[in-house]
Amino acid sequence: MSWNQTGLRSSKQTNTSANYSFFDFVQKPIEIYVFVDPLCPECWSLEPYLKKLSIEYGRFFTIRPIVSGQLNTLNKDPFDKPRKLRAIWEKTAKRTGMSCDGDLWIENPVSFPWIASLAIKAAELQGKKSGRIFLRRVQENLFLKKQNISEEDVLFQCAREAKLDINEFKEDLYSDSAKKALQLDLKLTKEMEVDYIPTIVFFNQIVEQEGIKISGLYPYDIYVLVLAEMLQKEPIPSEKPPLEDFLSFYGVVGNKEISVVYDWTVAKTEKEMKKLQLTQKVERIPVKYGSFWKYIR
Template structure:
């Protein structure tokens, strides 16, 4: 069975095996989603509004497990510890056709020591799934919006503070064996599920004991809803989305484009609704490049 969204298409019979790692426990819901992302990948960043929307409308059906994957992880530990060799490899990967990150300044500034960024994300996850995702989102904001170099410990620790983590615990975990083992687990899962690009998503249903459905690449929102419907074998209705003020009070910093996608609004309507909140001094507007972002003030 297959379906398509114009071009390209993917096959619903694309199956993979479930891989378990002991460090991560999931709540029992009908669907488990393994989300393979590269934190320095612009395509992974662009998937965020679709994942947020999916959680708001259908989160009662699934749990999400973020998995870190990068071509730069296909190297041995010795090379990770050698900055010069690692930078040579990074430059080679970024020159490849169809590279994930399009912004050359970001490439030069941010992946000189990519392992530190990856370990930091896993260290944040040790404080809980939500803490890890808050930290990951802050990392991506720094990379894609500020174009900042966060490859040194001071920058990574500052992000932990901004993400409301226990900073002292984060410092202890940043270079710990626990964070290293968590990253090694991600590598194992990626290898076993034959992941070769980001973003990729694997859906597991409780009715299918071991097999999962893998979708490589980015697709429109309706595709992900269709997969959920297919795996659940029933029609599913979306929850009503929260009031826009409640939404931005939770995420605190978001673009007009994300709001438009999540609320099914035009970009003009998203700007108009946010300007209403701006007049009430609930949000502040920030322009980055040509895009408008909104920061929650309270």
């Protein structure tokens, strides 16, 4: 299914290769809608590819996360559901290399998932970039630390980690503005017939053409091919930043993310990160699968 773009702001292409493309530039030709559920392990597994796409081709596009998912059905089967979710998470972590600890659903289950989704929209009221960073912190606390992201204290901690204005965030959390924004996302999910999470939709904001929808996880090259089709030319990837710059920018990253971005084996990634650990530039985060690292600023 594809759609004509409507209501998207006009913009023009910016070619900036002197800086790293994961920094925010304005006026880009492509807008990418990423339909996500903060509790979805497949969405978490998309992170390495979104990072690489942003670093190599971020000068061509902006990312717009759309919060969707089955917000009201998670706890309808309180006895069997936790075991099923645990199995799904464990299987996804082993398959993708992005750790997500399924024990959460037994030890500290998320009671009201809609609150986490509402919190993401509240964070976005402080800017799209703030919203994206907050979403990432929510995912880290959920998948790596087994935190119940429907609890206010956990969400406030995520807001602090994302460097949001905490007082403003608290005021916005249950505000009409946040609720309306979430309803718009859910409406857009329905209108675009998104029935699988994650789904990515590419739009060209300059050339009038239909959007291209990709549902599920695909090899990285597929996303590049779609981007080239939308641009109507083959884009040249930007130079990758030094590893320390990458770590400094994102703060917390996994071995899988580093390996994908730099085209390294997991063994090479582990070797390079251990070097930085020895010089006390990073610290390892204890997780169930693989390795995650926190950059020490």
